[in-house]
Amino acid sequence: MTPTGTLDALLVEERVFRPAPATVIEANVKPADLAEAYRLAEADHLAYWEKAALELEWHRKWDAVLDDGKAPFYRWFPGARTNIVHNALDRHVHIWTKNKLALIWEGEAGDCRKFTYFELYREVNRLAGALRALGVSRGDRVCLYMPPIPETVVAMLAAAKIGAVHVFVFAGYSAKFLRERLNDSKARVLVTADGFYRGGRCINLKAVVDEALPGVRGETAETVVVVRRTGDDIDMQEPRDLYYHDLLRQESPEAATEIMEAGDPLFWLHTSGTTGRPKAVVHNHGGYMVGASHTFRTVFDIKPTDIHFCTADPGWITGHTYGVYGPLLTGATVILYEGHPLYPQADRLPTIIERYGATIFYATPTLVRMLMRYGPQYPKKRDLSTLRLLGSVGEPLGPEAWMWFYKHIGRSNCPVLDTWWQTETGMAMISPMPISVLKPGSVGKALPGIAADVVDDKGQAVPPGQGGFLVVKKPWPAMLTTLEGDDAGYARDYWERIPGCYFAGDVARRDEDGYFWIQGRADDVLNIAGHRVGTAEVEAALCAHRLVTEAAVVGLPDKIKGEVAKAFVVAAPEWRAAFADADAFASELRAHVRRELGPIVVIKAVELRDTLPRTRSGKILRRKLRAEELGQALEGGTGEEE
Numbered sequence: 001m002t003p004t005g006t007l008d009a010l011l012v013e014e015r016v017f018r019p020a021p022a023t024v025i026e027a028n029v030k031p032a033d034l035a036e037a038y039r040l041a042e043a044d045h046l047a048y049w050e051k052a053a054l055e056l057e058w059h060r061k062w063d064a065v066l067d068d069g070k071a072p073f074y075r076w077f078p079g080a081r082t083n084i085v086h087n088a089l090d091r092h093v094h095i096w097t098k099n100k101l102a103l104i105w106e107g108e109a110g111d112c113r114k115f116t117y118f119e120l121y122r123e124v125n126r127l128a129g130a131l132r133a134l135g136v137s138r139g140d141r142v143c144l145y146m147p148p149i150p151e152t153v154v155a156m157l158a159a160a161k162i163g164a165v166h167v168f169v170f171a172g173y174s175a176k177f178l179r180e181r182l183n184d185s186k187a188r189v190l191v192t193a194d195g196f197y198r199g200g201r202c203i204n205l206k207a208v209v210d211e212a213l214p215g216v217r218g219e220t221a222e223t224v225v226v227v228r229r230t231g232d233d234i235d236m237q238e239p240r241d242l243y244y245h246d247l248l249r250q251e252s253p254e255a256a257t258e259i260m261e262a263g264d265p266l267f268w269l270h271t272s273g274t275t276g277r278p279k280a281v282v283h284n285h286g287g288y289m290v291g292a293s294h295t296f297r298t299v300f301d302i303k304p305t306d307i308h309f310c311t312a313d314p315g316w317i318t319g320h321t322y323g324v325y326g327p328l329l330t331g332a333t334v335i336l337y338e339g340h341p342l343y344p345q346a347d348r349l350p351t352i353i354e355r356y357g358a359t360i361f362y363a364t365p366t367l368v369r370m371l372m373r374y375g376p377q378y379p380k381k382r383d384l385s386t387l388r389l390l391g392s393v394g395e396p397l398g399p400e401a402w403m404w405f406y407k408h409i410g411r412s413n414c415p416v417l418d419t420w421w422q423t424e425t426g427m428a429m430i431s432p433m434p435i436s437v438l439k440p441g442s443v444g445k446a447l448p449g450i451a452a453d454v455v456d457d458k459g460q461a462v463p464p465g466q467g468g469f470l471v472v473k474k475p476w477p478a479m480l481t482t483l484e485g486d487d488a489g490y491a492r493d494y495w496e497r498i499p500g501c502y503f504a505g506d507v508a509r510r511d512e513d514g515y516f517w518i519q520g521r522a523d524d525v526l527n528i529a530g531h532r533v534g535t536a537e538v539e540a541a542l543c544a545h546r547l548v549t550e551a552a553v554v555g556l557p558d559k560i561k562g563e564v565a566k567a568f569v570v571a572a573p574e575w576r577a578a579f580a581d582a583d584a585f586a587s588e589l590r591a592h593v594r595r596e597l598g599p600i601v602v603i604k605a606v607e608l609r610d611t612l613p614r615t616r617s618g619k620i621l622r623r624k625l626r627a628e629e630l631g632q633a634l635e636g637g638t639g640e641e642e
């Protein structure tokens with residue numbers, strides 16, 4: 001890469017970085033291929049995606065590439081049959097990738113386990129057999145409450161293999177959250193672990209499960225499969241709780257793969273919106289598989305020799321798409337790390353890169369900013385010369401962190417792929433490719449086959465340089481198919497805000513070259529360290545406290561986490577009798593939110609107020625609170641329109 005500006009002028013956005021000649025020569029998608037891809041996608045959107053689908057194996061081909069008869073309930077590849085696990089795993093056992101490493105896992109203590117495709121295949125088959133023996137079949141949900149360990153990948157694939165739908169609940173969520181997801185999904189089987197290690201501590205996950213289960217309804221979670229990870233003493237309740245390893249011992253390493261319709265659900269994943277409850281985004285076998293595989297091969301430029309280090313937990317969409325499915329669909333080797341990224345010190349991630357010779361490092365801006373805070377001496381201690389690509393996702397990276405990442409992790413030698421996408425999109429949508437000219441702080445151009453645009457509230461494209469709503473004007477294969485149990489909400493939230501367009505919920509601008517610059521969310525959704533947190537969810541959690549009458553939550557800028565939450569609370573007068581002072585009450589409220597939602601939702605500050613500002617129609621004026629907090633005038637009047 002050759003910078004055409006100076007490295008030190010950190011805030012000048014005009015700098016561009018051109019790809020090194022070797023990157024261009026070796027890329028899977030060379031400049032002529034990319035030009036052809038844009039041409040084809042432009043001329044014939046469906047032909048472009050059909051070509052991508054033909055890269056994979058199908059048990060029956062589609063009757064049409066897209067059925068848009070019931071838009072926005074688009075059906076990709078109707079009539080086609082497959083199972084994503086056939087392409088991610090089964091297929092490899094008959095080709096040269098059979099004995100290639102699929103998964104390298106490192107525990108926080110430095111312990112390591114490796115699985116070839118063949119070994120992973122056999123382990124998945126055993127669990128698939130065990131799940132079948134427990135009565136799980138096609139269409140049933142299997143809930144996963146798992147830490148980042150190999151069995152997590154096995155459980156996702158085993159569920160998918162037998163046609164069940166996996167519903168992952170990130171291990172940082174609370175017992176209450178898990179209980180609600182179990183009740184929503186009616187999953188009869190829950191797969192979990194005794195615990196895991198993070199930040200030098202042993203986290204007892206099974207204790208959270210035990211707290212969640214008394215409130216579940218009917219046959220939900222009638223079986224709990226427990227992976228022994230830490231070996232700690234846990235309560236095992238017979239006959240409900242079964243150890244994973246005992247269960248698998250009897251099982252055959254062969255199991256049939258259920259052949260699914262392309263549109264059959266593969267997983268649900270919950271994400272925050274503007275209401276008090278997270279929504280369950282549904283992804284399917286066919287379209288999601290095409291999107292995940294195609295973008296991983298083209299954007300991440302995957303080669304047989306690559307070792308991809310994805311820092312995302314498998315429980316997030318990034319973990320699903322580029323930590324599990326994308327890499328396996330393309331026969332890559334992926335690294336999964338269990339623990340805290342700075343444990344025992346700030347060179348942990350560089351040490352992992354060095355130890356396994358990672359070639360691609362996919363991280364988040366928060367991680368980059370954490371590494372930045374500790375300084376370049378940590379990555380400098382490690383040999384990072386194997387790296388050839390860097391990736392970022394989840395929140396705006398910004399020019400300063402971009403430059404640091406590029407210079408100190410990428411040794412000014414690796415393209416930074418800042419990928420914009422969402423739980424709902426299933427796959428990267430706007431991103432540079434390795435051969436792209438890069439602009440620090442920009443997520444690059446829309447990928448071929450992705451009709452992204454920036455528009456005003458009527459759907460009219462805004463001129464270059466002007467802010468507007470980020471939309472996608474044509475369907476794409478890995479798109480969410482609906483919100484589980486809420487077809488109307490799916491249509492309303494995503495397709496009716498701006499007629500005919502998918503509404504992403506982000507504000508962005510596009511420059512003269514067609515590069516997108518993401519400015520943040522357009523709605524009441526916070527992005528704390530790359531995690532989506534709905535202000536309404538946190539407010540509902542606060543209001544569940546017996547001493548809280550009203551609450552409003554706003555996001556404030558933070559140097560490391562990008563954004564943090566501040567709560568404004570109107571309390572019942574009895575709080576004074578119950579707590580020594582406002583600080584003690586605020587600590588209790590912060591702990592309460594943590595109990596309700598889990599450790600990932602951290603409230604930075606709590607302020608007691610007598611009243612909250614509201615519009616004439618009674619809606620809380622969060623924008624006013626935020627503007628006051630930042631010492632700004634409120635733009636656009638009082639926000640009566642809110």
Ligand code: PRX
Pocket residue numbers: 271317318392393394395396397418419420421422423424443504505506518520521527530531532
């Ligand atoms: O606001 C955008 C931000 O993260 C949101 C999606 O969050 P989630 O569904 O949790 O998925 C995150 C991982 C795919 C988006 O609406 N976002 C995602 N990627 C970027 C980003 N903001 C800026 N730059 C990005 N590269």
